[in-house]
Amino acid sequence: MAAEIKTRHYSRKTLKTYADWSRKFQSYLQNKPPDELSATDVKSYLTYLAVNCKVSASTQNQAFNALLFLFRHILKKDFGDHKDIPRAKKSKYIPVVLSRKEIDAVLKHLSHPYDLAVKLLYGCGLRLFECVKLRVKNFNFDAGILTVHGKGSKDRTVPIPQTIMPELTAQFEAIKKLHNEDLAAAYAGVFLDHLLEKKYKNAAKDFIWQWFFPQQSLTFVEDTKERRRYHLHEKHVQEALYEAVRRAKLTKRVTSHTFRHSFATHLLQANYDIRTIQTLLGHSDVRTTMIYTHCVPSKTIKEVASPLDF
Numbered sequence: 001m002a003a004e005i006k007t008r009h010y011s012r013k014t015l016k017t018y019a020d021w022s023r024k025f026q027s028y029l030q031n032k033p034p035d036e037l038s039a040t041d042v043k044s045y046l047t048y049l050a051v052n053c054k055v056s057a058s059t060q061n062q063a064f065n066a067l068l069f070l071f072r073h074i075l076k077k078d079f080g081d082h083k084d085i086p087r088a089k090k091s092k093y094i095p096v097v098l099s100r101k102e103i104d105a106v107l108k109h110l111s112h113p114y115d116l117a118v119k120l121l122y123g124c125g126l127r128l129f130e131c132v133k134l135r136v137k138n139f140n141f142d143a144g145i146l147t148v149h150g151k152g153s154k155d156r157t158v159p160i161p162q163t164i165m166p167e168l169t170a171q172f173e174a175i176k177k178l179h180n181e182d183l184a185a186a187y188a189g190v191f192l193d194h195l196l197e198k199k200y201k202n203a204a205k206d207f208i209w210q211w212f213f214p215q216q217s218l219t220f221v222e223d224t225k226e227r228r229r230y231h232l233h234e235k236h237v238q239e240a241l242y243e244a245v246r247r248a249k250l251t252k253r254v255t256s257h258t259f260r261h262s263f264a265t266h267l268l269q270a271n272y273d274i275r276t277i278q279t280l281l282g283h284s285d286v287r288t289t290m291i292y293t294h295c296v297p298s299k300t301i302k303e304v305a306s307p308l309d310f
Contacts, residue, residue, distance in 0.1 A: 004073045009153060021066035039080025042067050050088045060088040095261035096252050097295045103262060106254070109244035116167050117237050121256055123161035125263035125281055127151065128256040132232050136172065141165075150282040158280050265295040 001022065005015045028045050029037070049055045049063055064082075071079040098106070103122055107115050120131050130148050138147045145157045160168070237256060245254045252258075260281070267277050278289040 001074055017062065018066040018069055021063050022070050025067060034075055037075060037077065039078055042080060043082055043085055046085045050086045055088055057088040094294045095291065096258050097265045098252065098258060098262045102250055105248040106244050109247040110240060113232065114237055114240040116164065116171060117232065118241065118259060119164050122259035122263055123164060124158045125260050127260060128234050128237060132234055132237065154282055156279065156282045264292045268292050268296050
């Protein structure tokens with residue numbers, strides 16, 4: 001499974017999720033031999049999830065996709081139709097959205113670099129993993145554009161918020177200073193993603209400073225030289241955000257994704273069309289973006305003006 005997923009350039013999170021569901025499926029069938037698995041076993045397990053475990057619709061769909069991948073690409077077996085499987089009831093989820101006042105209250109309790117990370121989450125509508133993977137080369141200050149490597153290896157561009165330009169410039173200078181110090185110490189290295197780490201493992205002279213956020217105090221010894229690496233982990237942002245929300249005394253359930261929801265909703269409130277917001281968020285289907293229409297109060301017929309009066 002790992003080989004098949006890597007061949008298709010799926011994320012490590014996808015591998016972990018599919019592997020977990022495969023193990024749960026194996027446990028449910030009490031370690032039934034792989035060559036004896038059938039579409040009936042899939043139907044039985046998905047029914048068990050919906051009826052006995054009462055999982056959500058998204059959880060059942062996740063299990064369905066994992067088992068579909070397992071049967072098609074690993075076992076090379078017929079997966080079946082499964083249209084008659086009891087489906088978990090799909091909830092009508094409405095995203096949690098913060099007001100601008102609430103966002104400012106959270107930012108007030110965040111220190112550097114977490115405040116800048118959250119400003120990018122809200123100001124550019126980023127997912128958390130997109131934010132922590134930002135590199136210097138993603139920023140085009142001349143054009144005022146940020147290139148985002150998004151979900152499913154889909155790239156998109158978003159405007160860089162002008163209000164945080166001074167902070168971004170200062171951050172770049174700080175990284176450059178740290179990098180120059182490492183160059184003077186005969187080491188220039190950064191955390192690189194996946195195969196890039198392997199590619200440059202024995203070519204320290206080719207390393208360049210690429211990661212946007214430095215992680216101070218992360219050191220390790222390799223080849224008798226102390227090497228400092230720069231990287232901000234998702235967990236660090238989540239922990240800092242949790243504490244900031246607690247100190248801001250917000251009653252809403254706030255996660256890093258809440259700022260992406262707020263980005264989309266506030267653009268909708270500012271009368272940006274749904275297609276533009278879809279593009280900025282990187283959604284493949286406009287129906288995914290349409291959920292934010294439920295976060296904005298609808299106007300009554302009396303409030304609608306004639307185009308002749310525009």
